[in-house]
Amino acid sequence: MDKNHVLSVRELNLAAKQLIESGIPLLWVRGEISNFVSAASGHWYFSLKDEAAQVRCVMFRHKSQYLDFKPANGMQVEVLALATLYEARGDFQLTLERMRPAGLGALYEAFERLKSRLEDEGLFDADRKRALPLLPKQVGIVTSPQAAALRDVLRTLANRMPGVPVVLYPTPVQGEGSAQKIAQAIRAASQRAECDVLIVCRGGGSIEDLWAFNEEVVARTIAASHIPVVCGVGHETDFTIADFVADLRAATPTAAAQAVVPDRQELQQRLVQQRRHLARAAMRQFEQRMQQVDFLQRRLVHPAQRIRQQSERLDGLQQRVRLAQTYAMQHQQARCNVLWQRLRALRPEISRAREQHANRARRLISVMRNLLDRHDARLVALQQHLQFLDPQQVLARGYSLVRDARGDIVASSEQLAPGELLDITFAQGGARAVVQEKRGRQTD
Structure with a gap:
């Protein structure tokens, strides 16, 4: 750029923006939130600061709507952002792509490493997942007896199918050693084999609260279970390693209960509809059979009438055979006459042939004699000519x-x-x- 060229403010800010965006890649930044503002449009504006500096940040609605927590002033966070310049005011700022609470980066990395390893081993493959029983005789639940999720599951099971027995395998779902205890409860349910399907559930929480369901021991125990497992952990936006390994992932504990048992009222309505369909189908079948009986009755003939009909038919066939024989004999006779006439017409006349042969013999002898005479005359002429050309004569x-x-x-x-x-x-x-x-x- 020419140093003597005079730029407008907009051109200056645009050049600075291009220089910043091309020189600084997408990167993670850690700091404390301050001056947080949630605009009516759904966009978030705040400052990210540490002990020595601060930077303005913006997170647009199409990115912020996927976060599972609401930022607040004073919260330590880690953001994945692109450094840019807001041209209208010349403010340097970060445009955020992702945000997570500070300190969770190691947990997310551990989550991704375990997920990738188990996926490579085939524990997430769809072909190893088992179908749930249509009408389970007994349902097992692995969760804490004090969990609100247990009450939601029991209430949903009672509303949908009150006659199904429930077996609780109590275990803490949060805290030190909870992953081993959850795996032990799942293993006990699989060994006892007293349930047709097993629900592993707990309510929502932070990633630290749900971390027991991201442990490898829980994932491998679910994969080794002889009973189909439905995992209903956290809210709809929460995903754990147990969700990927389970035979079915439910968005919530209530959804897990809805998945394992059908709705009794819906079944009753379906039974009423099926009974009506069956009654109508039976009536239609009965009507069709009655029509078929009437049709067959009209086709039914008395044996004496059947014999008479067969006798008349036999007489007709005999008459046809006689006529066919007569016609065949007449046809063969006429054909023999025609062949006899053709044979007579083709019989040779020996006397006429002998006369023709004698005439041809005489003609042949005459022709041969004339031919010999001509050849003799030609031979004499050639002989005379040869004598004339003979050197001895000269x-x-x-x-x-x-x-x-x-x-x-x-x-x-x-x-x-x-x-x-x-x-x-x-x-x-x-x-x-x-x-x-x-x-x-x-x-x-």
Whole structure:
């Protein structure tokens, strides 16, 4: 940027904001809440301070609505925030993504580590979770006898299905050693096997209050239980390791009671409806059967009438057989006549064939004779022509055939040299001669 360029205040704040957001990553900050204000819009505004400094903070409604506690002045918290600058006033502030009470970071980390390890072992897999019985004969409850959750569960069970017996396996659900005692109660219920389903429950509280249900010993005991386990711990927003391991997670203890037993009134209404459906179905079936009986009654025929009908049918079939036989015989007779006529038409006439053969033989002999005569005349002509071309005939007229020493025919005196030996052939016999003189071509 040019140092001589004059910025507006808005441009300056925007540049500072970009520099802060790009230079400082999302990070956790710890401090004490002061000047807390909850706006009508649902957004929270406060300052986070320590002994030496403070910073303004804002947490918007779409983030704050998921917190399970309400911040207050003086509370020590840890916030996950993005450092930014509010351009309108030039205030440096933190925009919060998450918030938790200070000191719970280690608990959350322990929670996540155990959750990840048990999940890798398959304790959360859906295929290992068992279905709850439709009508349990007896329900077991693992909780503290003084817990308000127990009263809610008993009241809900009594309202929905008062005839189902309940067995309480008392155990403390909070405090030192409570996790081992909860696991011991679950183990005892599984070994005694006197209940069809087991509810593990307690009311809401902070993460420290519910921590016993995040212990590994409780999770593994629930996973090893021979009885289906429903976990109803805390409020709807509370999640524990026991929730993930249990066969069913209920949002509240009351919801756990509603899950294990059906509503008696709903069952009665369903039974009344089913009885009505059954009565109507039986009546419809009865009516259909009566109509079927009437239909079959109309189709029922007296044996004498059935025999008479069969006899008439048999007579008709015999008549059809006779007609079919007669028709078949007439058809075969007509076919035989046609074939006989065709056979007669195809019979050869021997005398006519003999006459044709004799005529063709005579014609063949005549043609052969004419052919032989033509070939004889042609042969005589070729013989005469051959005699005319015969060299012997030429030699007989006084000519001779001259060859040099190599046997080549001499056609010109230019081919000869004085003293050269020649071989002369006459019409009868031959002679050898020596060239003494050669002459050029003689003119007329």
